[in-house]
Amino acid sequence: MIEILKPAELAQAKETGALVGRILHTLKDRCAVGTNLLDIDRWARDMIVEAGAESCYVDYAPSFGRGPFGHYICTAVNDAVLHARPYDRALADGDLLTLDLAVSKGGVAADAAISFIVGESRPPESVAMIETTERALAAGIAAAAPGARVGDISHAIGSVLREAGYPVNTEFGGHGIGSTMHQEPHISNTGRPGRGYRLRPGLLLALEPWIMADTAQLVTDADGWTLRSATGCRTAHSEHTIAITDDGAEILTLPSRVRS
Template sequence: MIELRTPAEIEQMRPVGRFVAETLATLREDTKVGTNLLAIDRRAHDMIRKAGAESCYIDYHPSFGASPFGKVICTSVNDAVLHGLPHDYDLRDGDLVTLDFAVSLNGWVADSAVSFVVGTPRDEDLALIDTTERALAAAIEAATVGNRTGDISAAIAAVAHAEGLSINTDFGGHGVGREMHGDPHIANNGRPGRGFPLKPGLVVAIEPWFLQTTDELVTDPDGWTLRSADGSRGAHSEHTIAITADGPIVLTDRTGL
């Protein structure tokens, strides 16, 4: 079921968007070569408790998950791109890290992700991250009243295809509100003019993610972490946005943090 939010409800969602943005900005700043993935999860957990928020991940157990997730943040490294389950691993120089974070605060949810490199970056990794960020920016620009979800999907795909990347459509954007995942699904590839019409009050998470040389995923033995089938690296950028008559509002904007 697709729900539309009133202007007052969108204002009520701003605090959770700001908290998610501030948490990701802090964790990115704190994450260095030698940082343990479990330490990132503990830090995020502390921030959630202090804010009086609730994790959307810790008890999350969809049909594709082997068990409840059990942690409060996804930490995907190098060839892992989605649903990275934090484990005992110290980050190494040049690792490409994705942090994906969603919480509920005062009954409202926001969801966002950021990819970055710790230590000495490889040019191809920076280029892949940049592609996801440009795809996200293009998608947000397309998220205007009168367009459709397919216009968002097509905007993402145009950026990816220009870089010669293939696209997996199994996992993509989604509605956000009282729960983390709702309708509509927003694939990272689609046809303009198709799909659900974008209306004022629609709140969605848009999340382009790409792999360097494949679009096929495999699942780790942990039952959660999704990696590229060929070992190539992945990157993922995500924001929660509200569609309004005056244009999209990026609720998880980290600009200036």
């Protein structure tokens, strides 16, 4: 299913996106050496409930997972990259943490992810990975305009990732979003320009370049959800929800959209 949102729905999408941005960056500010992943999950739950919103994750049970996800946020540390369930683990100095959050409010969902390093350490390889996903995300957003095709976005993202020397996994990528978290079209993190669905104003997309330092292969934890790099290398992941407009793309989950 591909949804084209009406003006009132787009207004709600902006509100939901603002909420996702506020929660993610509040959580980032709270994360420190010694913070437990279960505390992050609890903080996310409290902010979602206080805002009168709903988690897209708690009851999420797709074919690739094992039963309902059961948590409010994904907390991927170091070699974990996608669908990482929070568990009893304290963050250490230099950990590379990715927070991935999807929330629905007023019948419209928004989805975003940020990667950052905990504490004072700044391992150069980790910094480079995070910056690469952020540049790839910016390139994908720049390619998203009415009349462009999904392949144009995929090509823009993949070009940045590959030029930086990272392998690209095509099992998981970006997606349409609207009344539900995951919709068509699928947006691979590499692809050929001029191919795929033609973008239209009112379309919401969640773009999410993610990489692993030296492999494109994933392995799944015993929890049936958490995906890690097959080699144990570090990973990074950046994501925004955008709305296709008459003029291009509007980012809905920017920190600048934070509202009190």
